[in-house]
Amino acid sequence: MMGSIAMAIAVGLLMGIVFGFALEKSRVFEPGMIVGQMQMRNFIMLKVFLTAVATGAVVLAALNGFGFVKLQPKAALYAADVVGGLLLGAGIALAGACPGTTLAQIGVGYRDAIFTLIGGLCGAVAFSYAQPWLAKTLIGSGPKLIFTDLIGIPYWQGAIGLAAILVVVLALMERARSWRKDLGANVDGDTPSASQFKGRMVPAE
Secondary structure (H helix, E strand, O other), rough: OOOHHHHHHHHHHHHHHHHHHHHHHOOOOOOEEEEEEEHOOOOHHHHHHHHHHHHHHHHHHHHOOOOOOOOOOOOHHHHHHHHHHHHHHHHHHHHHOOOHHHHHHHHHEOOHHHHHHHHHHHHHHHHHHHHHHHHHHHOOOOOOOHHHHHHHOOOOHHHHOOOOOHHEEEEEHHHHHHHHHHHHOOOOOOOOHHHHOOOOOOOOO
């Protein structure tokens, strides 16, 4: 039991390091990059997330196909997903941050990201208290589905097919607009301006 817990912790730490490294190198945590994606001015954030989905699909297909992991689908809650997605998108556009980038922003010196983190924690606590009521009134319940169940094929086939489609989409997106053009001269998604540096602690030389 202890061995499996230690292995899970080790794997989690390793994946966190890999994710953090990729996040920093892609500059997706930059507020200018995030707001630029929400305004459809650049598409690096979308490219990175689609790459993560494709990679995760292949890895999960392999792990599930060889019997290392068992799929644990969640209930399909379409109304909750739409409303929650709209609220999350509005919050990302206003804050210039998403749940996966806030800590990275704090780490590189964006002081306003501290308030984003506090707001996120307060929201999580508020939701934990409101969840029983929401489950009865707004969220409801739905069937537990895996997307491949809808088309009647094994999960590994659907996952690999999805990854292949995403690779084609990413290649077309990159051909239409290179990530180098989206990155910008100041790795902040756009031309530098005073407002972009407001609230940021610039490290000393």
